[in-house]
Amino acid sequence: MGDATSILDGRRDRTARPPRPEPAGLTALTVVSRALGGAGLATAAAGLVAGHIGLAWAGVATAAAGFVALLVRVSRLRRRVERDGALVTGALEGLTCGEAVCDADGKPVFVNSTFSALVDVHPGESPAAALKRLVSADPDGVAGLERVQERARAGVAATTEIRIPRGDGPPEWRRLQALPVAGFPGAIHWRLEDITARRELEQVMLREQSKLVDFMDHAPVGFFSVDQDGAFLFVNATLAKWLESTPGELMDGGRHLHNVLANPPRGAAPYDLFEAGGPEQRGELTMCGVRGRRFQASVAQSVVIADDGRTVHTRSVVRDLTPEREWEEALRLSEQRFQRFFEDAPVGIALADESGRLAECNDAFLTLTGARAGDVIGRPTAELIEPGERDLVDARLREVLGGSDPAAPLEVRLSGERDVVVQLYARRLGRPGADAGTGLILHFIDLTERKSLEAQFAQSQKMQAVGQLAGGVAHDFNNLLTAMIGFCDLLLLRHKPGDHSFSDIMQIKQNANRAANLVRQLLAFSRQQTLQPRIINVTDVLAELSNLLRRLIGENIDLKMIHGRDLGLVKVDQNQLEQVIINLVVNARDAMAGAGGRLTVVTGNYTVTAPERREHEVIPPGEYVSIEVIDTGIGIPRENLQRIFEPFFSTKEVGSGTGLGLSTVYGIVRQTGGFIFVDSAPGQGAKFTILLPRHQGQPAPVETGEPRERRGSDLTGTGIIMLVEDEDAVRVFSARALRNKGYQVLEAKNGEAALQQIGDDGGRIDLLITDVVMPQMDGPTLARRVRERRPDMKVIFISGYAEDRFKDEFDGAGAAHFLPKPFSLKQLASKVKEVIRGPG
Numbered sequence: 112m113g114d115a116t117s118i119l120d121g122r123r124d125r126t127a128r129p130p131r132p133e134p135a136g137l138t139a140l141t142v143v144s145r146a147l148g149g150a151g152l153a154t155a156a157a158g159l160v161a162g163h164i165g166l167a168w169a170g171v172a173t174a175a176a177g178f179v180a181l182l183v184r185v186s187r188l189r190r191r192v193e194r195d196g197a198l199v200t201g202a203l204e205g206l207t208c209g210e211a212v213c214d215a216d217g218k219p220v221f222v223n224s225t226f227s228a229l230v231d232v233h234p235g236e237s238p239a240a241a242l243k244r245l246v247s248a249d250p251d252g253v254a255g256l257e258r259v260q261e262r263a264r265a266g267v268a269a270t271t272e273i274r275i276p277r278g279d280g281p282p283e284w285r286r287l288q289a290l291p292v293a294g295f296p297g298a299i300h301w302r303l304e305d306i307t308a309r310r311e312l313e314q315v316m317l318r319e320q321s322k323l324v325d326f327m328d329h330a331p332v333g334f335f336s337v338d339q340d341g342a343f344l345f346v347n348a349t350l351a352k353w354l355e356s357t358p359g360e361l362m363d364g365g366r367h368l369h370n371v372l373a374n375p376p377r378g379a380a381p382y383d384l385f386e387a388g389g390p391e392q393r394g395e396l397t398m399c400g401v402r403g404r405r406f407q408a409s410v411a412q413s414v415v416i417a418d419d420g421r422t423v424h425t426r427s428v429v430r431d432l433t434p435e436r437e438w439e440e441a442l443r444l445s446e447q448r449f450q451r452f453f454e455d456a457p458v459g460i461a462l463a464d465e466s467g468r469l470a471e472c473n474d475a476f477l478t479l480t481g482a483r484a485g486d487v488i489g490r491p492t493a494e495l496i497e498p499g500e501r502d503l504v505d506a507r508l509r510e511v512l513g514g515s516d517p518a519a520p521l522e523v524r525l526s527g528e529r530d531v532v533v534q535l536y537a538r539r540l541g542r543p544g545a546d547a548g549t550g551l552i553l554h555f556i557d558l559t560e561r562k563s564l565e566a567q568f569a570q571s572q573k574m575q576a577v578g579q580l581a582g583g584v585a586h587d588f589n590n591l592l593t594a595m596i597g598f599c600d601l602l603l604l605r606h607k608p609g610d611h612s613f614s615d616i617m618q619i620k621q622n623a624n625r626a627a628n629l630v631r632q633l634l635a636f637s638r639q640q641t642l643q644p645r646i647i648n649v650t651d652v653l654a655e656l657s658n659l660l661r662r663l664i665g666e667n668i669d670l671k672m673i674h675g676r677d678l679g680l681v682k683v684d685q686n687q688l689e690q691v692i693i694n695l696v697v698n699a700r701d702a703m704a705g706a707g708g709r710l711t712v713v714t715g716n717y718t719v720t721a722p723e724r725r726e727h728e729v730i731p732p733g734e735y736v737s738i739e740v741i742d743t744g745i746g747i748p749r750e751n752l753q754r755i756f757e758p759f760f761s762t763k764e765v766g767s768g769t770g771l772g773l774s775t776v777y778g779i780v781r782q783t784g785g786f787i788f789v790d791s792a793p794g795q796g797a798k799f800t801i802l803l804p805r806h807q808g809q810p811a812p813v814e815t816g817e818p819r820e821r822r823g824s825d826l827t828g829t830g831i832i833m834l835v836e837d838e839d840a841v842r843v844f845s846a847r848a849l850r851n852k853g854y855q856v857l858e859a860k861n862g863e864a865a866l867q868q869i870g871d872d873g874g875r876i877d878l879l880i881t882d883v884v885m886p887q888m889d890g891p892t893l894a895r896r897v898r899e900r901r902p903d904m905k906v907i908f909i910s911g912y913a914e915d916r917f918k919d920e921f922d923g924a925g926a927a928h929f930l931p932k933p934f935s936l937k938q939l940a941s942k943v944k945e946v947i948r949g950p951g
Contacts, residue, residue: 208304211238215297263289263299284310333429341367341381355400373397407432459555497524511537532558589911589932594840595623600936644682650674664700667707675715679805687779695740702744713739734805741798747791826940827853830877835865837885848936862888883910
């Protein structure tokens with residue numbers, strides 16, 4: 112223990128130096144002097160020098176007494192040292208950290224139990240060896256151990272932390288200190304501490320700190336702090352990214368707070384965000400990045416001033432308002448689009464609450480109802496429906512509010528002055544049980560025009576069917592009338608005026624012509640009559656008709672004609688146009704019968720710049736000439752306006768009309784390519800408006816005489832004619848009429864018979880006259896077959912149908928002429944002579 116005490120004393124006095132060496136000649140004297148005491152030594156020395164034995168023994172006795180006293184002191188000192196060493200040993204043994212002391216050779220001088228437990232020191236093993244064995248599996252630990260050992264031997268304290276693996280479990284950690292022992296070079300005081308728990312706590316703290324740093328850096332808001340000069344002390348990664356930089360670049364001192372503000376506050380401190388400054392600063396401002404990106408930001412800043420009054424740092428939070436502004440803009444645009452879709456929708460849209468009361472509606476809905484928004488908002492939806500259908504609407508709305516989703520809409524009529532039919536679709540807004548309020552979205556689709564079109568389509572189908580029937584009847588009648596008129600003409604060749612049979616034959620012919628006029632009305636109604644359009648001036652036609660019209664309307668009706676200036680030309684069949692005007696004037700006369708009135712005919716130019724809808728017709732853009740026939744009669748009831756152009760529809764008394772007048776007018780105008788409309792109300796008269804396409808060209812002279820062939824002209828001729836007609840009476844009359852004019856006629860009842868004869872006599876035939884509609888082979892097919900053999904063959908088609916009906920077939924048959932039935936002998940002879948003399 113004496114060694115330990117010396118070593119420990121050396122630790123307490125690290126500056127003590129070793130004793131100086133004494134001269135060799137004084138060594139023995141020094142030892143005796145120290146052993147016997149200084150006084151005994153002096154007495155013995157004096158006796159010896161004087162040769163006085165007694166004195167010498169007296170000195171020795173004194174020295175012996177001193178030696179005994181010395182032994183007593185040494186014994187007491189030893190007991191004290193042992194007691195102090197035990198105290199020190201107990202104190203070191205009781206420490207929670209391992210303590211070991213080794214001499215310069217590495218041998219242990221002291222090792223407490225904690226050190227042995229932490230290192231697992233084997234018997235006879237030095238602390239340094241045990242430590243090296245403990246960290247042998249960790250190269251870094253071995254290197255650290257050697258480093259601190261070398262530093263301690265060199266007299267410098269050193270510390271290291273060593274990692275001790277523990278199989279699959281977490282490693283243990285030790286903190287090792289190597290302390291040099293003062294006064295004992297090479298001696299090392301090892302101190303070992305178990306820091307596993309501390310390291311685990313540090314790791315936990317590091318992880319939490321890392322999470323905090325990650326949160327701060329990548330939070331969805333920006334954080335920064337600046338000093339009193341506005342230099343950045345801290346910037347998180349989020350804000351740095353918004354500023355198009357990195358935290359390091361912003362904190363290197365090159366940029367300050369006001370450098371990233373688009374409009375730095377004037378006269379404010381470098382760390383202030385706003386001119387007002389203050390310890391708490393909040394508001395919106397524009398920040399700009401290093402590459403020029405600008406964004407609106409909401410900033411909250413607290414200014415912290417140190418005790419010295421000069422040092423400042425801020426705690427600042429930044430929120431980029433760009434996404435919020437984009438969301439707001441997107442929401443605004445979405446609301447704007449929805450509002451536009453809602454307001455500009457072509458169908459009526461209304462929102463109703465759970466009780467069925469209207470909360471909002473668009474303009475289309477107000478147009479349907481004919482009311483203002485203030486008149487319908489807040490009213491029950493059913494009140495806008497016709498009374499007879501309100502229960503049905505109420506039941507449907509309750510079903511939809513209850514969660515049902517009926518697929519079929521309701522067709523209902525809206526109440527009001529206008530007769531509006533709509534399809535009503537109802538859908539629920541929101542879900543049952545949801546916190547948000549529920550209601551209904553209602554769509555009203557206007558079916559009024561569709562219903563009208565459906566009725567008109569059905570009417571047009573009916574009219575088409577009647578027209579086909581009328582056309583077929585007219586065709587058969589034309590064959591009969593052709594024969595009747597033709598045979599009358601043959602009889603008139605033998606019975607001249609003055610003959611008692613002449614008047615009878617003329618009566619037959621006149622009645623046949625009246626029947627032919629009726630057939631022409633049927634064809635006009637069915638738009639199957641043959642038109643001979645010419646370019647004419649409407650003013651000239653009306654001027655020629657004015658005298659006839661005055662005779663037709665009588666003296667109690669005033670006729671007034673107003674002609675437009677610079678009136679355009681039209682290309683129409685003049686006779687058919689005259690018939691249209693006459694029919695309209697006669698109808699106007701009948702509407703003003705008895706009371707009299709005023710009839711006005713107005714002409715003018717009419718320009719359509721964009722497609723214009725009138726009733727169920729759409730007028731394409733273009734230039735038109737208008738003819739208006741206006742009367743002051745009794746007017747037309749609303750329910751009759753849609754039917755006045757129907758065939759056989761008439762409001763006159765039975766026997767007063769055929770009901771074909773206006774339908775004939777409609778057919779002629781539409782076949783000409785024009786439009787006709789009527790505006791009327793009971794007691795306010797009627798106005799019929801005709802629009803005819805304007806034509807560019809020179810007008811043809813107005814014809815006033817009938818028939819068209821020249822009277823007294825020579826209709827005789829020569830040539831061979833092939834006549835093909837399946838109606839025997841027409842064929843017999845036509846053949847006799849042509850033979851009487853000097854022609855040689857070959858007759859055939861059908862196309863096959865005609866081809867056989869042409870095959871025999873084809874080279875001699877000059878003209879082919881064929882009916883259009885025949886059984887088996889029709890006229891155009893026959894003409895094509897004939898022209899395969901004789902390309903120069905001249906052809907005249909005859910038919911009771913209109914020429915337009917076969918126009919495409921005529922074009923396929925090559926150049927041909929057309930003669931409509933019924934025709935007279937003169938008309939037939941004139942047409943034949945015209946074609947035979949013509950170029951082809």
